[in-house]
Amino acid sequence: MTTFKNTPYDQIEVGMEAKHERICAVDDFYISAHASGNLNPLHLPKEDRDGEDSGNYEGVAPSLWVASLISAVLGNQLPGPGTLYKSQNLRFLGRAYEGDRLISTVTVTEKLPDYVVKLATTVQCANGQMIVEGEAEVIAPRTSKVSKGVKLPGLTVRSHEHFDRLLDLARPLPPLITAVVVPEDRKSLGGALLAAENTLIEPILIGSKANILDAADRLGKDLAHCEIIDVAGHKQAAAKAVAMVREGKAQAIMKGQLHTDILLSQIVKRDKGLRTDSRLSHVFVMDVPGLDNLLFITDAAINIAPDLEAKVDIVQNAIYLAQALGLQQPKVGILSAVETVNTKIPSTMDAAILSKMAERGQIKGGIVDGPLAMDNAIDVDAAVTKGITSLVAGRAEVLVVPNMESGNMLAKELAFVAHAEVCGVVMGAQCPVILTSRADDDKARLMSCAVALLYAASQKA
Known part of the structure; x- marks a missing residue:
């Protein structure tokens, strides 16, 4: 099982960086639709996203799902287990599609009182195209912690x-x-x-x-x-x-x-x-x-x-x-x-x-x-x-x-x-x-x- 080690507030330094990679999969789009209730056909690969029987079925990754990949870096790597969000702003600069390899990155830019840390946040495609950029404020953990991770129940996306x-x-x-x-x-x-x-x-x-x-x-x-x-x-x-x-x-x-x-x-x-x-x-x-x-x-x-x-x-x-x-x-x-x-x-x-x-x-x-x-x-x-x-x-x-x-x-x-x-x-x-x-x-x-x-x-x- 994967283990995650955090970086507590007093060990965090400006310039620290962490990254996470993930491949866009069709099942992610359907899970996002189920979780959010957003049934926009643009995000559902098997729906005609242009209408009028155009035959264009290529699903666009939901933007907030793409942005959610940032939280995986914050929660698992930097600062890591024990981190809580305070705020997050986002600017969407591009679109991701099925099969794209996405790289989410967080970089520490400032340490504030009360254990608050500011980080620059981005998600980009492997070819360098920027998809999302923004800034997060999080409450960093106070003490060191190693998490063994959680064994999540499996999901089956049922399609017929x-x-x-x-x-x-x-x-x-x-x-x-x-x-x-x-x-x-x-x-x-x-x-x-x-x-x-x-x-x-x-x-x-x-x-x-x-x-x-x-x-x-x-x-x-x-x-x-x-x-x-x-x-x-x-x-x-x-x-x-x-x-x-x-x-x-x-x-x-x-x-x-x-x-x-x-x-x-x-x-x-x-x-x-x-x-x-x-x-x-x-x-x-x-x-x-x-x-x-x-x-x-x-x-x-x-x-x-x-x-x-x-x-x-x-x-x-x-x-x-x-x-x-x-x-x-x-x-x-x-x-x-x-x-x-x-x-x-x-x-x-x-x-x-x-x-x-x-x-x-x-x-x-x-x-x-x-x-x-x-x-x-x-x-x-x-x-x-x-x-x-x-x-x-x-x-x-x-x-x-x-x-x-x-x-x-x-x-x-x-x-x-x-x-x-x-x-x-x-x-x-x-x-x-x-x-x-x-x-x-x-x-x-x-x-x-x-x-x-x-x-x-x-x-x-």
Whole structure:
């Protein structure tokens, strides 16, 4: 741990100097925005700082953040631990940007009574450009002190740039005509209307008209431009949505305030449902802070304990969705508790067979490997440590779980512990099925619609 030694008042001499260097990082700008509340887009690198879609996204370092680097020298070096500010004046002469190496300097200019010290203060770029200059008055410590420093808690700047990219891709597309089944509460109706406002879907609201209008009143929304089909029961509403897709009047289905099994029971009907040759499966799409790619998890919502035949469809469905979202050849990791085949662990046997089926072309479009444990599926160092040589190990973009329980726990751990943003759709039907949870927030519902739209567009293409 770093130690800091101060210079007490009686040892300070005019002309003493101390310096500190720091690289400007994007995360600093976001932390400054959080701490100060200053949301000026000039200081946020991912915002268009000139407006009018100029495409200029280079963030300017907040001036007071740059000036705050002076306090690091005063508090840690000269005078050091025990110093308190009395005053500071500043003149801003230039601007700093992401990647600039900044040098903050303090120089003692005068000693005053009552332990007060005046110092000239500057911050400049490594190339000599002056950014800030000024003068500080501080109350210097009276006695010598060595500080071991403080072990600060770590900070994670959470960004979800992968979801932002998907939204940017989806918004220009024609909206998906979507049968929204029983949007009779604020969350399900609000999510559908938010997606409509973002031009992702054109909602047809199916359910009790009175309940839908009541939910709209509670949201403060006007449904004058929405088609509402008044259907009393949940089962009847789900059947109506399925019929509209079969008749070509809707292109997708979105779950509202009804049980999943009621909706799916209508979708899987042999005669009047939306079955295809593939089994239905759910795919979570996750934007996990720190990962360089989207992460897909399947199946964590529909197939409780899938057998090998079901897993073939689960894997293939996930590959198709990953391709629709921009992964040309998704890397698919078949998860188990261990990374070796063990006849006492059936999921390792399934994983090995699925891998071989992909090699032989029975599963298409992705690179499939397994069994893999969670650590060596997504962490290269863990894979190397275990001696696993694979194009997938440490780089998996799609995770296929052994059963619904493990998948559901994994997805919710990533959402609630790792702060991932989550959305998902049901694959394997004649149209995308947007299967939202009661716990989903507006962003999750919005992104589920964006994913459905991108998948539908890829199928047309």
